[in-house]
Amino acid sequence: MALAGALTMDRLLRMNAPRLHSCLRSGTHSSSRLSRTRNNTTQFTRTFFTNPSRAQQYSAQRILPLNHHGRIPASPTHQASRPTKGRFTNHAGSSRTTPLLRCYSSAAASLSSDFRHSHPHPAPAPPTLDASSLDNTIISQAPLQLSTEQQFLMQQVLHNKKSVFFTGSAGTGKSVLLRQLIENLKEHYKPGQVAVTASTGIAACNIGGCTLHAFAGIGLGNGTVDQLMVKLNENRRAKARWRKTKVLIIDESKFS
Numbered sequence: 239m240a241l242a243g244a245l246t247m248d249r250l251l252r253m254n255a256p257r258l259h260s261c262l263r264s265g266t267h268s269s270s271r272l273s274r275t276r277n278n279t280t281q282f283t284r285t286f287f288t289n290p291s292r293a294q295q296y297s298a299q300r301i302l303p304l305n306h307h308g309r310i311p312a313s314p315t316h317q318a319s320r321p322t323k324g325r326f327t328n329h330a331g332s333s334r335t336t337p338l339l340r341c342y343s344s345a346a347a348s349l350s351s352d353f354r355h356s357h358p359h360p361a362p363a364p365p366t367l368d369a370s371s372l373d374n375t376i377i378s379q380a381p382l383q384l385s386t387e388q389q390f391l392m393q394q395v396l397h398n399k400k401s402v403f404f405t406g407s408a409g410t411g412k413s414v415l416l417r418q419l420i421e422n423l424k425e426h427y428k429p430g431q432v433a434v435t436a437s438t439g440i441a442a443c444n445i446g447g448c449t450l451h452a453f454a455g456i457g458l459g460n461g462t463v464d465q466l467m468v469k470l471n472e473n474r475r476a477k478a479r480w481r482k483t484k485v486l487i488i489d490e491s492k493f494s
C-alpha cells in the first residue's frame with residue numbers, strides 16, 4: 239500500500255477504527271484541502287491513500303497550475319478536472335467514488351507574494367500533465383551491457399563451467415555481474431539447481447537468496463566437520479538441497 243502526497247500517518251491514526259478499517263480494506267482514502275502556506279501563497283492539495291494496483295488502474299497524477307490569486311483557474315478544462323466531493327471521473331468517462339491517486343500542486347504556490355506584486359503578470363502556467371498518458375507507465379531499466387571483464391567471467395561460468403572467485407574494489411561491478419549471472423544460470427538450469435547464498439542475511443536478501451548456513455542445514459555451524467555431517471544427515475530437506483544443487487553461489491564470501 240502506498241501513502242501518497244500530503245496524507246500523513248498522523249491523519250490515518252486520527253481516523254476512527256471502522257473508517258480506518260474500511261480504508262485499509264478498500265485500499266483507498268482521500269482528503270482535500272485548500273491551505274495557506276508559510277510564504278502566504280495558497281495551494282490546493284488533494285491526496286489519496288491508495289494501493290499500487292488501483293493507482294495503476296486509474297489516473298496517476300495531474301498537476302493544475304494556480305492562477306495569480308493562488309486559486310485553481312475556472313477555465314472549462316481545469317473546471318472539468320476539479321474534483322467534486324466524493325465522485326471522480328476516470329478517463330474512460332465513467333464516474334465513480336473510488337479515489338484516484340492524484341496530486342494538485344502548483345509552481346505558483348511556491349512563489350512568494352512579494353514576487354507576485356513585483357510581477358503583475360502571472361507566471362506562465364507549467365505544462366499540465368495528461369493523466370491518461372501516465373496510466374500503466376512502467377519505468378523500465380535499459381539492460382546493462384557487461385564490460386569485457388564481466389563478460390569473460392560470465393563465459394567462464396556459463397560455458398566453460400568453471401568455478402570462479404571474483405573480487406574487486408567498491409564500485410567495480412561485482413554486484414551487477416552477480417545479478418546477471420544468477421539470472422542467466424537460472425535460465426540454463428532447472429529450478430532448485432542453482433543455490434543462491436550469502437554469508438550474511440542482508441547480503442542474501444540483496445540477491446534473493448538465503449544464508450549459506452541455512453542452505454547447508456548446519457545451524458550455526460558450531461562443531462567439528464563430523465558433527466556437522468551428522469547434523470546434515472538428520473536434515474532430509476537440506477540433504478535433498480545439496481544433492482539437487484549444480485551451482486552454488488556465495489556472495490560476500492569470507493574466502494578472500
Ligand SMILES: Nc1ncnc2c1ncn2[C@@H]1O[C@H](COP(=O)(O)OP(=O)(O)OP(=O)(O)O)[C@@H](O)[C@H]1O
Pocket residue numbers: 382383384385388406407408409410411412413414415
Ligand atoms: N557493465 C556495466 N555497465 C554500466 N554500469 C555498470 C556496469 N557494471 C556496473 N555498473 C554500475 O557501476 C556501479 C557499481 O556497480 P556495482 O554495485 O555492481 O559494484 P560493486 O563492485 O558491487 O560495488 P560494491 O563492492 O560497493 O558493492 C553501479 O551503479 C552499476 O550500475
